[in-house]
Amino acid sequence: MNEAYDSGALWQKSRLFLNHAMDVEEFRTFDERALWASLALELLAKAALARVSPLLVAAPNEEGSNLLVAAGLTQGKGGFNSVTASTLFTRCAKAFRPFDVAEAKGISRARNDYLHGGAAVFSTIPEEAWWPRYWAQAAILINAQDRDIDELVGPDRVAIVEDYLARNKRNIEHRVEMLIARAAQRLKQYRDGVLPAKLFSEWNKTFDHGVSLSYSAIEKCPACGEEGEVEGDIVESSDVQYAQVNDDEWDVWANTTVLSDLFSCSTCKLVLDGSDLLAVAGISMEFVVVEDVGDMIEPEYGND
Structure with a gap:
């Protein structure tokens, strides 16, 4: 297979880039190390997807040359065209839960600004906060390939990565605790009539968390105990179900299981965006909706 589409080759290259990012023998600024790490994250995403199928990373074109080479049907020695980093991360978010597409795209965007724009620094996030967030995403892509962290960074650096992962977990727990406490506090202030005027005006506006996903279900709010809404795409x-109504009629429906991505509560205005936050808050990681099977059956196209 062409190395450009080979999962093993992509994995090895990500190892090389992360070695540049973590090497302490040669001095590199945080900006340079973050740059190498961001390149490695994109390669890890490609490797994880290409391991399933090289077609997931090849950019389609009119002639189909990239797809044909990726599928191993033809041999190509020209330029390699892959899908964009944004597309890679979006596909990884759907395939490898709980990969955070927003976090990954933020890293990629910072890299592009640093390389191609006038940005003097890679990220405004302090280094001690940036690495835990980075490794939280990289670890998911490592696991998606049935590999361990030491295979990527070497046994001498595993403790460093595990420390970053532990810090990220604590940060998520603290963030969830803060969001829940703040939502409960605002609701109490509102009910007690002591909410500041500016916040009172904002509170009375129609609640809109800014995102509307394809599926939703009722879920108890961890802040106020009222009914909130969990959503997912x-x-x-x-699972298609059948029930006979009479001799000539059947009811047909589907119980569709959806992965949770967002929780919101119109009572206390709490919003938890991301499966990592939902897990810590005790929100169900999946929910079931009942769908009309007629919406799921493909129409006949009359090709007889």
């Missing part, structure tokens, strides 16, 4: 499974 990714269908995990769909």
Whole structure:
């Protein structure tokens, strides 16, 4: 297979780039190390997807040359065209839960600004906060390839990565605790009539968390105990059910299991965006919706 589409080759190159990012023998600024790490993250995403199928990383064109080479049907020695980093991360978010597409795209965007724009620094996020967030995403892509962290960074650096992962977990726990406490506090102030005027005006506006996903279900709010809403886009499974109404009629529906991505509560205005936050808050990681099977059956196209 062409190395450009080979999962093993992509993995080895990500190892090389992360070695540049973590090497302490040669001095590199945080900006330079973050740059190498961001390149490695994109390669890890490609490797994880290409391991499933090289077609997931090849950019389609009219002639189909990239796809044909990726599929191993032809041999190509020309330029390699892959899908964009944004597309890679979006696909990884759907395929390898709980990969955070927003976090990954933020890293990629910072890299592009640093390389191609006038940005003097790679990220405004302090280094001690940047690495835990980075490794939280990289670890998911490592696991997606059935590999261990030491295979990527070497046994001498595993403790460093595990420390970053532990810090990220604590940061998420603290963030969830803060969001829940703040939502409960604002609701109490509102009910007690002591909410500041500016916040009172904002509170009375129609609640809009800014995102509307394809599926939703009722879920108890961890801040106020009232009914909130959990939402998601990714269908995990769909189970078609039948029930006979009479001799000539049947009811047909599907119980569709959806992965949770967002929780919101119109009572206390709490919003938890991302499966990592939902897990810590005790929100169900999946929910079931009942769908009309007629919406799921493909129409006949009359090709007889």
